[in-house]
Amino acid sequence: MITLKNLSKTYHSDGLAVEALQGVNLEIKKGEFVTLAGPSGSGKSTLLHLLGALDHPTLGEIFIDGQNIGSLNKNKLAEFRLRKIGFVFQAYNLISVLTAYENVEYVMLLQGVSLKQRKKRAEELLVRVGLANYIHTRPIHMSGGQQQRVAVARAIAANPAIVLADEPTANLDSKTGADLIALFRELGESFAMTFVVASHDPMVIEKTQRLIRLKDGQVVEDR
Amino acid sequence: MTIFFKIAWRNILRNKRRSFITISAVSFGLAAVIFLWSFVDGFQYQMKEGIKSLITGDIQIYPKGAEGLYNVNIFIEDPAEVRKILRETPGIEKYVERILTSGIISSANNSMMTFVVGADPASENKFNPKNYLTAGRDITAADEHETVIGEPMAKQLEVGLGDKIVVVMQDRYGSLVGESFRVVGIFKTGSDQIDHSTVYLNQPIVQRMLALEQQKTKIIIRTHPDRPIKPILETLRSKLDLNKYKISPWEEIAPMLSQLVEFQQRMIFIVVVIVLSILGTGVLNTLMMSYIERIREFGLMKALGTKDPQVALLLFLETLWLTFVGTVMGAGLGMGLAAILAKRGIDLSRFGETFSNFFIGTTIYPKIHWEHVGLAILVVLCANLLAAFYPAWKAAKLEPMEAMRQVG
Numbered sequence: 133m134i135t136l137k138n139l140s141k142t143y144h145s146d147g148l149a150v151e152a153l154q155g156v157n158l159e160i161k162k163g164e165f166v167t168l169a170g171p172s173g174s175g176k177s178t179l180l181h182l183l184g185a186l187d188h189p190t191l192g193e194i195f196i197d198g199q200n201i202g203s204l205n206k207n208k209l210a211e212f213r214l215r216k217i218g219f220v221f222q223a224y225n226l227i228s229v230l231t232a233y234e235n236v237e238y239v240m241l242l243q244g245v246s247l248k249q250r251k252k253r254a255e256e257l258l259v260r261v262g263l264a265n266y267i268h269t270r271p272i273h274m275s276g277g278q279q280q281r282v283a284v285a286r287a288i289a290a291n292p293a294i295v296l297a298d299e300p301t302a303n304l305d306s307k308t309g310a311d312l313i314a315l316f317r318e319l320g321e322s323f324a325m326t327f328v329v330a331s332h333d334p335m336v337i338e339k340t341q342r343l344i345r346l347k348d349g350q351v352v353e354d355r
Numbered sequence: 356m357t358i359f360f361k362i363a364w365r366n367i368l369r370n371k372r373r374s375f376i377t378i379s380a381v382s383f384g385l386a387a388v389i390f391l392w393s394f395v396d397g398f399q400y401q402m403k404e405g406i407k408s409l410i411t412g413d414i415q416i417y418p419k420g421a422e423g424l425y426n427v428n429i430f431i432e433d434p435a436e437v438r439k440i441l442r443e444t445p446g447i448e449k450y451v452e453r454i455l456t457s458g459i460i461s462s463a464n465n466s467m468m469t470f471v472v473g474a475d476p477a478s479e480n481k482f483n484p485k486n487y488l489t490a491g492r493d494i495t496a497a498d499e500h501e502t503v504i505g506e507p508m509a510k511q512l513e514v515g516l517g518d519k520i521v522v523v524m525q526d527r528y529g530s531l532v533g534e535s536f537r538v539v540g541i542f543k544t545g546s547d548q549i550d551h552s553t554v555y556l557n558q559p560i561v562q563r564m565l566a567l568e569q570q571k572t573k574i575i576i577r578t579h580p581d582r583p584i585k586p587i588l589e590t591l592r593s594k595l596d597l598n599k600y601k602i603s604p605w606e607e608i609a610p611m612l613s614q615l616v617e618f619q620q621r622m623i624f625i626v627v628v629i630v631l632s633i634l635g636t637g638v639l640n641t642l643m644m645s646y647i648e649r650i651r652e653f654g655l656m657k658a659l660g661t662k663d664p665q666v667a668l669l670l671f672l673e674t675l676w677l678t679f680v681g682t683v684m685g686a687g688l689g690m691g692l693a694a695i696l697a698k699r700g701i702d703l704s705r706f707g708e709t710f711s712n713f714f715i716g717t718t719i720y721p722k723i724h725w726e727h728v729g730l731a732i733l734v735v736l737c738a739n740l741l742a743a744f745y746p747a748w749k750a751a752k753l754e755p756m757e758a759m760r761q762v763g
Contacts, residue, residue: 186658186756207662214660221759227652229365234358241358242660286659 133326134160134183134294139192141178141349152178154349155192160328160342162293165320167340168330175349176330177298183328184217184296185209197293214242218287218325220297225283226271232258232282233267239290257285261315277308284312288319295320297329301336313339359665363672366645367680374677377641381681381735382688384634388627388731389689393721395623397697398713399616400722403605405714406612408483409544411605412450412575413584414591419601421572428527430570431600437574440594446582451475451482454561455572458524460504460554462512469508470553471524473561473572482577491516491540498557503540505550514538522554526566534564545716612713627731628738635738638677639745642670646746653750654758667747674743682732690728693721 141153153175160166168176181187182194185201194201196216204212213219218239226235236254245253258267261281271279280300287295297316301309313329313336320327329336337343345353367374407413416437421429431437434452441447454473459466476495486493494501502520504512514520516538523533536556543550562568578587584604591602606613646653653666697720703710704717 181756184658210657210660210662213658217660219658221655221658225655227362227656229362229369230358234361238358239659242665290660 133162133197135195137193139182139194140190141182141187142190151349156351158344158351160326162326163320163324165317165327165341166329167336167343168328168346169332169337169343170346171332174346176346179346180296180298180328180330183294184219185212214239214290216293218290218292218295220280220283220287220295220300222299222302226279228271231268231270232263232274235282236286236289239286243290253289257289261285276303277312280304280312284315288323288325292325294326294328297327299331300329301331301333306335309333310335359669359672363669364676366673367676373641373644377637377677378681378684380637381634381678382685384630385682385685385731385735386689386692388630389686389728390692390721392623392627392727392731393693393723394719395619396724396727397720397722398715399619401715401719402612402713403616405546406609407577407605408485409546409549409714411608413578414576414588414602414604415608416574416576416591416595416600416602417572419599422601430567430572431574432570434569434571434574437595440591441576444587444590444594446578446587448577448579449482450574450576451478452571453573453575454558454565454567456524456565458522460512461521462514462518464513465511467511468552469522471522471561472553472555473558474555475558487542487544488540489543493540494555494557498539499560500534500536501539502536503542503555504538505553506541506543507551509538509541516541522556524564526564528566532564534560546714627734631731631735631738634735635742638674638739639742641677642674642743642746645673646670646750650753650758650761653753654755657753657755658759663751667751670747670750671740671743674739678736678739682735686728686732690723693723697721
């Protein structure tokens with residue numbers, strides 16, 4: 133369902149070209165739980181952002197469900213992200229002025245889901261991620277782990293095909309991090325979603341279904 | 356849409372102090388503008404009412420060829436014909452017939468040029484019930500050789516109540532005629548022109564002195580306040596013989612004041628636009644700070660699938676909230692102040708000399724014109740929305756990843 137063909141990304145900074153990804157070819161099947169591992173600067177975040185249509189490749193193509201996302205204009209890319217992708221970022225994941233419920237509801241609102249369905253799904257998911265007592269709490273009154281859980285609920289709420297998570301455990305203690313990954317696995321199985329997680333956290337690597345290790349912008353291990 | 360309203364409102368509350376300062380600036384600016392405009396409107400209303408009730412009316416009918424103020428040889432020969440048409444024309448509230456001429460007024464000590472108004476006391480009182488007398492009484496229908504004159508004229512002639520003056524005029528055949536009159540009343544209208552140089556006599560004696568019968572110099576009309584003058588003017592022009600009569604609105608008779616009104620309105624509008632545009636820059640500053648603080652959040656929203664116009668909309672909605680709250684407070688404050696002072700009046704007697712040619716007296720009563728309040732609100736809204744364009748455009752054009760990388 134995800135196919136990357138000869139994917140390259142070069143950044144230019146102060147006149148220097150930095151090759152973040154070099155000719156990556158990959159296939160990720162529907163429902164897989166994939167971890168992109170590698171040291172800082174290996175290209176895992178870049179790959180995640182390209183998969184999430186947040187950035188454009190310098191070379192190569194990305195096909196998601198058969199659609200070449202490189203051919204989409206800015207507006208269609210936003211629509212693509214809205215319909216197909218759920219994001220969990222490392223930090224600053226939530227809209228700070230909205231409550232946990234409203235953050236989860238937000239993407240569904242953009243999708244035009246009815247109030248009744250939004251309410252049911254947002255509350256169910258917040259209960260599912262263990263935040264039954266924080267439904268109407270704003271992010272500022274929640275811990276980092278709780279905020280990540282809200283982000284997970286939001287990522288799932290829109291029924292995306294793929295959930296992309298960038299270093300989701302980086303700001304969490306080990307127990308909370310482990311709980312979060314367990315939650316990912318559980319939700320992935322329940323909703324048949326593909327999870328692609330960029331992380332160099334050994335705990336995440338240990339619990340993953342498929343590990344893709346990157347180094348200097350190239351895939352060096354895929355198991 | 357509701358979610359964007361919610362986010363916008365909560366972002367206003369996110370930095371309460373900054374929002375309070377911005378809203379206060381919008382409020383005070385708008386309040387000042389509304390009050391200033393109501394003051395000017397009050398000033399102009401009094402000025403127009405003053406000149407209309409004392410001199411011009413809303414519309415005047417006078418004989419063709421008598422465009423100069425007082426032409427002793429040209430009269431409305433058949434006022435009854437005009438009266439009949441006036442009674443049949445809707446929108447006319449009241450009218451008064453005057454005989455106007457010029458002459459010389461003399462006391463035992465001094466002489467001076469004067470305008471003579473041959474008035475019918477009953478009609479005049481009905482036409483303008485305001486009492487301008489500062490001493491004595493008004494002339495009545497029973498009076499013949501009694502007169503009322505202005506305070507400055509009495510001072511110049513060195514006469515008081517009960518003293519005699521002599522008025523000399525030229526009759527319609529060119530002969531000089533004169534009569535003596537006893538001063539029974541002294542008035543002060545606040546208009547230099549009237550108070551310094553106008554003498555009021557009973558109409559029958561003026562007719563007799565000028566060798567007139569039923570003739571009148573002018574018929575001065577007040578229209579109903581809620582009826583526009585133009586259609587009434589057109590009706591009169593269609594019904595009266597324009598070879599015999601000239602029918603003019605007050606603006607033609609007093610073009611200086613009419614142009615002053617227009618000039619003041621344009622000036623005040625320019626002031627409104629300048630003041631409210633300056634407030635717009637305050638709003639721009641607030642929105643830019645808000646935008647810079649939230650670049651990462653805009654990036655997140657865009658990453659989640661929020662489209663460019665929706666991000667821009669969010670900043671426009673924040674502007675609308677700031678403007679809405681500021682407008683409600685500002686309009687309330689401005690109109691409240693104007694309403695209080697409309698009852699109490701603003702005493703400007705120390706500037707009495709300046710105002711003495713404007714028929715307004717020395718106390719100004721602000722007057723709220725809803726269309727001007729609406730226009731001021733529209734200007735503040737446009738200025739603020741215009742100010743929101745730049746930050747809204749910047750936010751809409753953000754690339755999600757670049758935005759999310761920028762801070763933190």
